[in-house]
Amino acid sequence: MARLPVYQRILLELVRSGTATVSSEQLADMARVNASKVRKDLSFLGSFGTRGSGYDTEFLLSHIDKELGLDADWPVVFIGIGNLGRALARSQGFTSRGFRVSGLYDVATELVGTTVGVHVVRHLDDFEADAAVDPPAVGVIATPAAAAQDVADRLVGAGVRSLLNFAPRVLRVPSHVLLRQVDLSIELQVLSFYLSHRDHPASASVSSPLPHPVGLSPVEPG
Amino acid sequence: MARLPVYQRILLELVRSGTATVSSEQLADMARVNASKVRKDLSFLGSFGTRGSGYDTEFLLSHIDKELGLDADWPVVFIGIGNLGRALARSQGFTSRGFRVSGLYDVATELVGTTVGVHVVRHLDDFEADAAVDPPAVGVIATPAAAAQDVADRLVGAGVRSLLNFAPRVLRVPSHVLLRQVDLSIELQVLSFYLSHRDHPASASVSSPLPHPVGLSPVEPG
DNA sequence: GTTTGTGAAGTTATTCACAGCG
DNA sequence: CGCTGTGAATAACTTCACAAAC
CATH class of the missing domain: 1.10.10.10 (Winged helix-like DNA-binding domain superfamily/Winged helix DNA-binding domain)
Structure with missing residues (x-):
C-alpha cells in the first residue's frame, strides 16, 4: 500500500x-x-x-x-558522503523511525575523519571490517554514477540485502537483494509534463482537465 | 503517464x-x-x-x-543552498533537458557569493529584483521546514507558477500554482515495508509473493 | 447525530492474443 | 518471420452509498 x-x-x-x-x-x-x-x-x-x-x-x-516495519531497527550505511549523501544522512526521515545510521563511508581523504551529525566519515576500505562487527541491513548509495555498481557489489558481498540507489545508473544485483532506484529529477519531469500542457506556447489551447499534480504531503519530522 | x-x-x-x-x-x-x-x-x-x-x-x-515538455526551456530558481539544494542544483537531471538554472538563493551570508557549478549564490533579498528581469517558471525549495512557507509565498508573489518542495512541510499555495511535495525518506519507508515482510522476525513465515520493489530505473545523465 | 466499515457499482489500468504490416 | 498496434478480456483500483456502531 x-x-x-x-x-x-x-x-x-x-x-x-x-x-x-x-x-x-x-x-x-x-x-x-x-x-x-x-x-x-x-x-x-x-x-x-x-x-x-x-x-x-x-x-x-x-x-x-x-x-x-518502522517498529524495527535496521542499521543503515551511507556510501558517498557528497552533498546528497550528507543531506540524506542528516535528514530526520532517514535517521529515525525504524532506521539507525550505522556508518558513513567515502573514498575522498579530505572527507574521511570529518563528522556529519554525530557520525564520523570512515574510509570505504574500512567497510568490510565494520560490517563484520555490525552487519548493516540497508545500504544507501549516493556516489557518482561511475562508482555505484562497484559499491553495490561490495555492499552485497558484505551481506547487505537492501539497497537504495540515488546514483543515476541502473544497478545489477542478485535477485535476493531488494533494490530501489531513486531519481530525484523524475519529480521535475513530472512537473514539466504538467507545465507543458498548461503553459507551453504550442499547447495554450489545451482544454483537457489535467488532474492537479499533488505529490506526497510530508509532515514535519522531529 | x-x-x-x-x-x-x-x-x-x-x-x-x-x-x-x-x-x-x-x-x-x-x-x-x-x-x-x-x-x-x-x-x-x-x-x-x-x-x-x-x-x-x-x-x-x-x-x-x-x-x-523537455523541448522547452524553463528557468528554474533554487531557494536554500544547503547540502540538498547544492546536490539538486548541480545534478544533471535538474539542469538539462528542458530546464535552465536561472538563480540560486540563500539567506546565509557565508553562502552568498560562493559559486555552485557556474552559478553564484545570491541573497534571497535579491530574488524579487532578479525575477523582474528574468521571470522564473519553476521554484525548487530546499530550505529548512520553518522557512518553506515564507519562501513559497515570495516565489508565488513574484509570479512563479510551479513549485517543487523538498522541505518536510506541507505548503499552502493558490490553486493556480502547481505544487509537488517531495519526501526523500518515503523511498526508505517503502523499502522498510518490503524488508519487514521479508526479514522481520515476526513475519518470517510470510509466504505471499510480494512483488519485487523495483523503482524507477534512471540512466546516466550527460 | 456522527463516522466507520464494506458490499456493490463504476472506473481505470493491465494483460492477453492476434490481425496486419514490414 | 518478428514485432507493432489494438480490440477484447481481465484485473485492480476507486468511489458510492448505506447499514451498523458509537
Whole structure:
C-alpha cells in the first residue's frame, strides 16, 4: 500500500501536535485523497476506528508503523558522503523511525575523519571490517554514477540485502537483494509534463482537465 | 503517464550508447514492466514503431521529450543552498533537458557569493529584483521546514507558477500554482515495508509473493 | 447525530492474443 | 518471420452509498 507512508507522516504530526482523534475525512484532506479511500486503506490493516468519533491517532500510528516495519531497527550505511549523501544522512526521515545510521563511508581523504551529525566519515576500505562487527541491513548509495555498481557489489558481498540507489545508473544485483532506484529529477519531469500542457506556447489551447499534480504531503519530522 | 520519464531515461542512455532501434520487449525489460504495457503507453503518443524491427530510439526519444515538455526551456530558481539544494542544483537531471538554472538563493551570508557549478549564490533579498528581469517558471525549495512557507509565498508573489518542495512541510499555495511535495525518506519507508515482510522476525513465515520493489530505473545523465 | 466499515457499482489500468504490416 | 498496434478480456483500483456502531 503506497499511501501508508503518507498517512504515517500525517499521523506523526498529529500525534506531536497533541491531536487525539482524526476522522477519515480530515485525514483525506491532509493526504489529498478521497475519504472512502482512506477508510478502505485503513480497514486493510484491521478495524482501528471508532464509529462516531474517528481514529485514535496514536493507536493508528503504532499500527501503521508496525505494518511499515518502522517498529524495527535496521542499521543503515551511507556510501558517498557528497552533498546528497550528507543531506540524506542528516535528514530526520532517514535517521529515525525504524532506521539507525550505522556508518558513513567515502573514498575522498579530505572527507574521511570529518563528522556529519554525530557520525564520523570512515574510509570505504574500512567497510568490510565494520560490517563484520555490525552487519548493516540497508545500504544507501549516493556516489557518482561511475562508482555505484562497484559499491553495490561490495555492499552485497558484505551481506547487505537492501539497497537504495540515488546514483543515476541502473544497478545489477542478485535477485535476493531488494533494490530501489531513486531519481530525484523524475519529480521535475513530472512537473514539466504538467507545465507543458498548461503553459507551453504550442499547447495554450489545451482544454483537457489535467488532474492537479499533488505529490506526497510530508509532515514535519522531529 | 507516469512511466514516460522512465522510458525517456532509458532511451537517452540507448541513444548515447549508439543503439539505433529497440523492441518493446527490450524496453520493457529495462523499465521492468510488461511489454504490452510499453506498447500501449507508446501507442498513446502515436504510431512510432516499425513492425518487424521495433522503435527508432532517437525518433521515439524526441517525441517523448516533446510530450514531457523537455523541448522547452524553463528557468528554474533554487531557494536554500544547503547540502540538498547544492546536490539538486548541480545534478544533471535538474539542469538539462528542458530546464535552465536561472538563480540560486540563500539567506546565509557565508553562502552568498560562493559559486555552485557556474552559478553564484545570491541573497534571497535579491530574488524579487532578479525575477523582474528574468521571470522564473519553476521554484525548487530546499530550505529548512520553518522557512518553506515564507519562501513559497515570495516565489508565488513574484509570479512563479510551479513549485517543487523538498522541505518536510506541507505548503499552502493558490490553486493556480502547481505544487509537488517531495519526501526523500518515503523511498526508505517503502523499502522498510518490503524488508519487514521479508526479514522481520515476526513475519518470517510470510509466504505471499510480494512483488519485487523495483523503482524507477534512471540512466546516466550527460 | 456522527463516522466507520464494506458490499456493490463504476472506473481505470493491465494483460492477453492476434490481425496486419514490414 | 518478428514485432507493432489494438480490440477484447481481465484485473485492480476507486468511489458510492448505506447499514451498523458509537
